[in-house]
Amino acid sequence: MSIRDWPAAERPREKLLEMGPGSLSDAELLAIFLRTGVAGQSAVDLARTLLSDFGSLRALLEADLGTFSERFGLGPAKFAQLQAVLEMGRRHLAERLHRDSALESPQAVRDYLKARLRHEPHEVFACLFLDARHRVLAFEVLFHGSIDGASVYPRQVVKRALAHNAAALILTHNHPSGVAEPSQADRSLTRRLQDALGLIDVRVLDHFIVGDGEPLSMVEHGWM
Structure with a gap:
């Protein structure tokens, strides 16, 4: 079943908008990033498989390009997007730190x-x-x-x-x-x-x- 066929309250994007990002599981957050699944798997199913394969969200985020690209055909474009997301997070934290003592x-x-x-x-x-x-x-x-x-x-x-x-x-x-x-x-x-x-x-x-x-x-x- 496609995510579009799920009840609205269970869809990751709608859930985030309604309840905030803290309400989402690691798999749901990752599914929003992935946007689409693969044959036979929704984006959430794929996210769960990736997290199980890597062992944790942290291990997935810290994987190098070679390791990342071996999983389900996720290539350089997705890897670059993920690295950009991580760097935006770091820069956001840096700006917070620069504002105050x-x-x-x-x-x-x-x-x-x-x-x-x-x-x-x-x-x-x-x-x-x-x-x-x-x-x-x-x-x-x-x-x-x-x-x-x-x-x-x-x-x-x-x-x-x-x-x-x-x-x-x-x-x-x-x-x-x-x-x-x-x-x-x-x-x-x-x-x-x-x-x-x-x-x-x-x-x-x-x-x-x-x-x-x-x-x-x-x-x-x-x-x-």
């Missing part, structure tokens, strides 16, 4: 860092550079590492802070394992960066570790 919008900071770093397959270290009123100047990925670590050089962090004329910054890195608990090396690195940046009067406000859940704040846990 980072300290006044802690959830906006978490949402943005999660969107930027959670999908990375290897460890990545980045900084959110802030002005004297803690408004965002720039976000930069400074170091890429292996699956279990990144070499971070305080001199380079200091250099970028000076280049942005930053008064403060927020450190962040991801744990590809999904576990956000900081290692002893993470804590030691944070202290070294605090010391180095303190010499040029740049405050380190926090260090967020991005895993599968909400990014962990080292300040909130008393580790800074």
